[in-house]
Amino acid sequence: MWHQRRIRLSPQPRGFHLVTREVERAVPELGELRVGLAHLHILHTSASLTLNENASPDVRRDFASWFDHAVPEDAPFWTHTTEGPDDMPAHVKASVLGPSLTLPVRDGGFALGTWQGIYLCEHRDNGGARSLLVTLCGEG
Amino acid sequence: MWHQRRIRLSPQPRGFHLVTREVERAVPELGELRVGLAHLHILHTSASLTLNENASPDVRRDFASWFDHAVPEDAPFWTHTTEGPDDMPAHVKASVLGPSLTLPVRDGGFALGTWQGIYLCEHRDNGGARSLLVTLCGEG
């Protein structure tokens, strides 16, 4: 059983945002799968997806601090600077975290750990709405 | 053909640990697949999975050194500090390496490169036993 659906996430400011419920609600076909996999693919090169702690907002703030520190806007070696100082760091952060997540599916929902939530990692100052292509496969 | 099984890995000290055999032994259904994919998903936010060199223990020690250097416990910007100095770095390292691995399957086993082994990346000082949800799909 295969389903594929393009979804649009609400625009977010630069930072890390918990979007588990927003993604679940956008993919009602998930409910038909007893066991399977869900592939979430972001169709952009300056935003990414990851899983991490779904409780404290400070974890998401500290993610932003670490990434801004590790991939600084003012590094002397950037040459691709025409799209603004946040552009090239956004590309690097996007690849360090990766463009997609594959999640196990069980009994009609994502089978995540107790503390795991889906983060939309918005690396641009004004990234706008981001699109995901979600592919589900499994058995009903 | 779909199989899904929750497995438990032995507790490991902080660091990088080769667990290829431990995972293979815990998923006997792998032997039924002629061609397919194996999705290994860690159900935690402070440990992760990766593939890397399966021979020299110094590679795994150097991984620990680099990650401790790149994501230091004493960075001035951490605000999520109530769970200990190793907690927030563990969350960041977990996302940099990622919570899951998708591996090709061929003739009843993981189809890895000669030097590739599965690493359990334990980022906490006392992480305890870690659980994986393994999803196999393919044809027999």
Add this chain to the structure above:
Amino acid sequence: MWHQRRIRLSPQPRGFHLVTREVERAVPELGELRVGLAHLHILHTSASLTLNENASPDVRRDFASWFDHAVPEDAPFWTHTTEGPDDMPAHVKASVLGPSLTLPVRDGGFALGTWQGIYLCEHRDNGGARSLLVTLCGEG
């Protein structure tokens, strides 16, 4: 419907290289899938795959600069040094970016964002030809 094929990418110098067309041409079975997933797995521990901007060569050059800066050859903590100064940094970079990509497939091709291209990330000075194991699944 399952297909699995081992392909060989041309040798590349150290750096980040756009290989979308090279991969597509090597996997003609992609054309048979209406909807599905393509799993690209690199069979090495010192090279990796990612998706990023497919237009400006400066983006790829800046990737190399950032990774060389973040994972330096002359770090005092490396102990696995017998295979040359580029070896241990190559292992770390390979895991930070990851050994595989799972891509959505639609209407016989990779369903990527407008600006997304597949990068071969060659982390060794002389890595030689790199092999991928490509696994396709989906419905026709």
